[in-house]
Amino acid sequence: MCLLGWGNVNRRLFELLEARRDQLQDQYGFSPRITGIATRRLGWRVAPEGFHSHSLPRIGVRSAAAAPSPGNLREWLKAAQADVLFEATSLNAQTGQPAIDHIRAALELGAHAITANKGPIVHGYEELSRLAAKQGCRFLFESTVMDGVPIFSTFRESLPLVRVEGFRGILNSTTNLMLTQMERGLSFKEALGKARDIGVAESDPADDIEAWDAAVKVAVLARVVMRMAVDLKQIDRHGIGHLTGEMVREARAAGHPYKLVCRASRKGHSLAASVRPEMVPLADPLAHVPGTSSIVYFETDIFPGLAISEIDPTLDTTAYGMLADFVKAVGSNWQKFAFA
């Protein structure tokens, strides 16, 4: 297996794979080996016998999940004999690159591609899904929305025949944490600092504050579970930058707290989608999603309302989403082992 990017996600994934080594062996007969790690700073590292905690390349904590130049990607994947690529480079919301190229290269070489990067779904979902099917590989991306909570896999594997008419939810942890902190007395700036301190904020504040992260998640959900291609420009996007602590506290006190609400629904053959701060009545469960928790309600032809929510996620859950994708990709019948 190859790890491309060495930020929080792939580091946690590495630790999780080590921590769950015995369980993977016992339950599924898997004995995964990480033979490639690549970052912009370190270049293309290969260890045919497998990297272990003690043999990890020395990389500063802040080296970020950036991609090295694409020229050597194929050589690296070949040298590492990759069966699986874990793609965790930085999001480029405008083009999805270079992550699309990384995933395409892996699939062309016959490796499964697993990503936590939303860009390739927004900009390359159809091409990459077709390529994966043609190559007999999987292209999986559970960790792109709600930190590895099984949303895509639930629709794919547990909800046959269901048509999703729309959804609404709270999908950006940073802004929800900030709103919660502002309700408790902090100013906007203090709340942003708090989100940074605990490590949930995106490196560019605009991604959270101006609701880019939430809008990209709306596009990913719409593309995959509603099967509707969405241009980010189509999403009516409003951030929380104009909200002061006082406004947020007053709204909560008046029984209509502010939440950054994501919405999408079918309008004929097109999609109406928005992300904006809304004053939510207390009778709405969205009003009671605090801190870094998140929630999404789906409206479907079978279930009038089906909601999934995650309470107080840890950094492990994003890495777990990639691990779960790995188990699904490699062991097509794993559930039989797990449940027999």
Add this chain to the structure above:
Amino acid sequence: MCLLGWGNVNRRLFELLEARRDQLQDQYGFSPRITGIATRRLGWRVAPEGFHSHSLPRIGVRSAAAAPSPGNLREWLKAAQADVLFEATSLNAQTGQPAIDHIRAALELGAHAITANKGPIVHGYEELSRLAAKQGCRFLFESTVMDGVPIFSTFRESLPLVRVEGFRGILNSTTNLMLTQMERGLSFKEALGKARDIGVAESDPADDIEAWDAAVKVAVLARVVMRMAVDLKQIDRHGIGHLTGEMVREARAAGHPYKLVCRASRKGHSLAASVRPEMVPLADPLAHVPGTSSIVYFETDIFPGLAISEIDPTLDTTAYGMLADFVKAVGSNWQKFAFA
């Protein structure tokens, strides 16, 4: 396919199969035929060419989902050449019979067994699961808890390696509807009448009011997702029979509404489980689950809190759970077709 029991669930399933016939054919290449229908009143009906709406046996609406004598079950399954048995007979919470015998017979004959009946999970889960695995068949029961919302399938197919430490939730529609109606001014008796009118109440009021239905669901969840065998006697069970409309309204007004809360958690190698009316603070999302809606929060080693909830279910969702089980049983690779 054979339908055993002809109450609401199997009738709706029959309609849903007819309504989704083209979709099943287009997406999965399935062309299901119902060749057997059996009820206590009608006996063992077989139609090798398949039952259709116009050829349905005439059965009164209130004939209930009761089982005929077990003696002819095997002959019926053989005559109908059953590949799948849909078992929807009445719950016997104390023994799980005769549903266990029905399911065992189907599996022994090499047919998949799909049930909406909780009794066989509480009293026969291990035996029937082993038998199914040995026979290369599936034993599936998504509709036993939360009306076909994919709980079991999500844990089985989407959450590898995850260990469930406990759960809590609202799992009985009738009592939750009653509490909501009492909050709005109805007496206990009026609220029970309302639940009966809309068709959610169990035929024996004690099943709902004395929390038997909720307790059985706790046992089913614990058995399957926590892999802990639970005797119903172990569950600390308290119903809502002592609550008056006034008590319920006062509790809501005081900011601690009553909810019939189900709980289970590991205590070493054993399970602590309860069902009881609790006064829930308004900050708890359980306080905002109205009417026939339901919710369950799982505490796991990976996800500190993962919640699934269903809002305003219709009678279709239980039947849908069986249809989804059918797709999973018959088309092991169906998700590839669905998502390619």
